[in-house]
Amino acid sequence: MTETATPAKTRPEDFLAIDRMLSDEERDIRDTVRAFVQDRIVPEVGDWFETGEVPARELALELGKLGVLGMHLEGYGCAGASGTAYGLACLELEAGDSGIRSLVSVQGSLAMFAIWRWGSEEQKQEWLPRMAAGEAIGCFGLTEPDAGSDPGSMRTRARRDGDDWILNGQKMWITNGSISDVAVVWAQTDEGVSGFVVPAGTPGFTTQDIHKKLSLRASVTSELLLDDVRLPDSARLPEVGSLKGPLSCLNEARYGIVWGAVGAARACYEAALSYAKERVQFDKPIASFQIQQYKLAKMATAVNQGTLLALHLGRMKDAGTLRPEHVSMGKLANVDSALEVCRTARQILGANGITLEYPVIRHMNNLESVVTYEGTADVHALVIGETITGIGAFR
Ligand code: TGC
Ligand code: FAD
Numbered sequence: 312m313t314e315t316a317t318p319a320k321t322r323p324e325d326f327l328a329i330d331r332m333l334s335d336e337e338r339d340i341r342d343t344v345r346a347f348v349q350d351r352i353v354p355e356v357g358d359w360f361e362t363g364e365v366p367a368r369e370l371a372l373e374l375g376k377l378g379v380l381g382m383h384l385e386g387y388g389c390a391g392a393s394g395t396a397y398g399l400a401c402l403e404l405e406a407g408d409s410g411i412r413s414l415v416s417v418q419g420s421l422a423m424f425a426i427w428r429w430g431s432e433e434q435k436q437e438w439l440p441r442m443a444a445g446e447a448i449g450c451f452g453l454t455e456p457d458a459g460s461d462p463g464s465m466r467t468r469a470r471r472d473g474d475d476w477i478l479n480g481q482k483m484w485i486t487n488g489s490i491s492d493v494a495v496v497w498a499q500t501d502e503g504v505s506g507f508v509v510p511a512g513t514p515g516f517t518t519q520d521i522h523k524k525l526s527l528r529a530s531v532t533s534e535l536l537l538d539d540v541r542l543p544d545s546a547r548l549p550e551v552g553s554l555k556g557p558l559s560c561l562n563e564a565r566y567g568i569v570w571g572a573v574g575a576a577r578a579c580y581e582a583a584l585s586y587a588k589e590r591v592q593f594d595k596p597i598a599s600f601q602i603q604q605y606k607l608a609k610m611a612t613a614v615n616q617g618t619l620l621a622l623h624l625g626r627m628k629d630a631g632t633l634r635p636e637h638v639s640m641g642k643l644a645n646v647d648s649a650l651e652v653c654r655t656a657r658q659i660l661g662a663n664g665i666t667l668e669y670p671v672i673r674h675m676n677n678l679e680s681v682v683t684y685e686g687t688a689d690v691h692a693l694v695i696g697e698t699i700t701g702i703g704a705f706r
Pocket of ligand 1: 462686
């Protein structure tokens, strides 16, 4: 029998030793983003959430310097990092707040990716370097008041007028809408769905913020109004003319959420663990009661399972084998389990769990948006259902 080395002691903060499955470069990127979140986001985000005001412009510049805006894209000032490295960054950003991960997702995976994948060389040169640096902010207008899960029913229309296009319609729930320098707007045309690059200030293009949100409060959410907006043909994304255009961008952002949701869950698990070890009731820390240990054990398991699933999808993305239905499984599983972790954490904190002094209820409320946007849990279950049964159930 050969002698085997004793496995290293289990570390509660990395129970399954997933760290060892990362490369040095991936760990470096993860640690850099984690330190940024710890120094810049964590001390302030409770106040941003409470007031509903986030210094998004300043943050965009800082995130640009950090190198996370469009970090998985190649060229045009983007970092060209791996999908796994991008995922790790999303995890750390969302451990700060889903709104910060959203800022990065919408910029890099939706607005920049749309231009990078489907835009002309001129559009790429004009927008991508500034967007990667955080000097220009982008938004992505797909959802409408009457077209959410079913974007194919959108009413925003673009009609030709000589060499120009005239856009009319309304987009709803658009992250970064009012603070954007450029909006990627999807519209029906006689030839199918097209994307348009609409600079802020174009006559007829206005925005209005959505208030009274109880979730994603550290994020700007707006309505976009397009009233006879005239654009040259050079503003149209030339390389796509169907719903495949916007849906391909959603794959990128949904992939980031697979990782990000684990970050929110980890932050709540860590808050609950530390609270349970310190909070004394009946003369003992509540962490010493079996029922609380059961909850903590389930939370730790969920965080580790979610990380492994995200890492597996990351490796598939980097190998070029990741399909949209894989991303659907990741988003469905990880957001659902993150919600469960955050709700359990909230209860472990007792009354303290309802205040912004702790991160838990903020994450829990944020995840109510995360489970809805980028395809609801139902939509992702139906994508998986269609793949395994061969029967579409959307209609
Ligand atoms: P369907 O007929 O299935 O497809 C139409 C065309 O699109 C192609 N396609 C995809 N391509 C790439 N990636 C995907 N995931 C794709 N899914 C479909 C398909 O092959 C076809 O291509 P072609 O070449 O034949 O034209 O479309 P459908 O109308 O039946 O809809 C399918 C469904 C329901 C899955 C889709 O509409 C959907 O995903 N709905 C959910 C909408 C959604 O997720 N909206 C998100 C808006 S953005 C947002 O929420 C940002 S939140 C901020 C943040 O991220 O932080
Ligand atoms: P609906 O589609 O009306 O769904 C309502 C309910 O019906 C859901 O439970 C849904 O699962 C269910 N349902 C719908 N269809 C079916 C079906 N076929 N079978 C079974 N059940 C079904 N959009 C953008 O374009 N850009 C953004 O930047 C953006 N940012 C957002 C930020 C926030 C904070 C939020 C909350 C949303 C954002 N969205 C954005 C919009 C988001 O993508 C939509 O809310 C989402 O796609 C769902 O659409 P809906 O809200 O209209 O719900």
